[in-house]
Amino acid sequence: MIDPAAARRWTVEELEALPAEEGCHYEIVDGELFVSTSPRNEHQAAKGAALTELWLWNWQAGLGEVLSEPGVIFSRHDAVEPDVVWLSLARRAAIEGDDGHLHGPPELVVEVLSPGSANERRDREIKLALYSRYGVDEYWILDWRLQTVTVYHRQDASLRLAAALGRQDELTSPLLPGFAVRVGRLFARP
Numbered sequence: 001m002i003d004p005a006a007a008r009r010w011t012v013e014e015l016e017a018l019p020a021e022e023g024c025h026y027e028i029v030d031g032e033l034f035v036s037t038s039p040r041n042e043h044q045a046a047k048g049a050a051l052t053e054l055w056l057w058n059w060q061a062g063l064g065e066v067l068s069e070p071g072v073i074f075s076r077h078d079a080v081e082p083d084v085v086w087l088s089l090a091r092r093a094a095i096e097g098d099d100g101h102l103h104g105p106p107e108l109v110v111e112v113l114s115p116g117s118a119n120e121r122r123d124r125e126i127k128l129a130l131y132s133r134y135g136v137d138e139y140w141i142l143d144w145r146l147q148t149v150t151v152y153h154r155q156d157a158s159l160r161l162a163a164a165l166g167r168q169d170e171l172t173s174p175l176l177p178g179f180a181v182r183v184g185r186l187f188a189r190p
Contacts, residue, residue: 012079029130031077034122039114042189046112046144047083049186054086054110057179064088064107071101074134080127084110086176105135107175112142128152132159138175147187 009031018026023038039047047068054066066086073079087095087106095104109131111123123141131139132152139152139159147167152159153174165171167184 009077011076012073013076015079025081027080029078029080029122029126036114036119039112042144042187043112043114045189046142046186047110049188050110050112050140050142051084053181053186054084054108054176054179057176058086061176061178063176065092067106070106072106073097073101073103074105074130078130078134080130082106082109082127083112105131105137107137108140108173109136109138110140110142112144115145124150128159138173140171142186144187147184149183149186 010028010033011031012028015026015028015033025036025038027034027036051066051068058064058066064087066084068084069081070085071079071081072085085102085106086108087102091104091107092102095102095106097103111127113120113123128139132154135154136159137154141150141152142148143150149163149165149169149171150161151163151165151171151173153162154160163169165183167182167187169183170180171183171186172180
């Protein structure tokens, strides 16, 4: 017998109707609801560093916009809030809705891993597949525990592993001309 709760596919409308709870983060991928709680300080610091490095580069380049935890709606059953995104001015004009959400793929998505096998699976497998399916051009996964960045680039209509970078490596991007940061800098805390 099939469990009716397991077969349920959540929609964007239902997601938006959920009560806002401080510290809770709701996303749906292929109709499956994912609920996460406030991330650890190390997660927040890595996210802030990535946001800052991208923002500083973009401030000088003037090529797009960097956003923290934007609502990204791909379909009625796929809506997420990545940690950080960068999108070009042209892409923003094409996908930003009147509701203040993005309705399509930003060029770059950055996720910082949260502890736990379910959280890691969500970012390394489920979201990788989602971003690949909907046309994200580049995906970075930051692991604050190992202080690494895993980089995926779009190739042959899907996201493919491009690099696994350690603390001493330099993170660059074909999307971001002139952007470069040593990976360890993303995890440095005073």
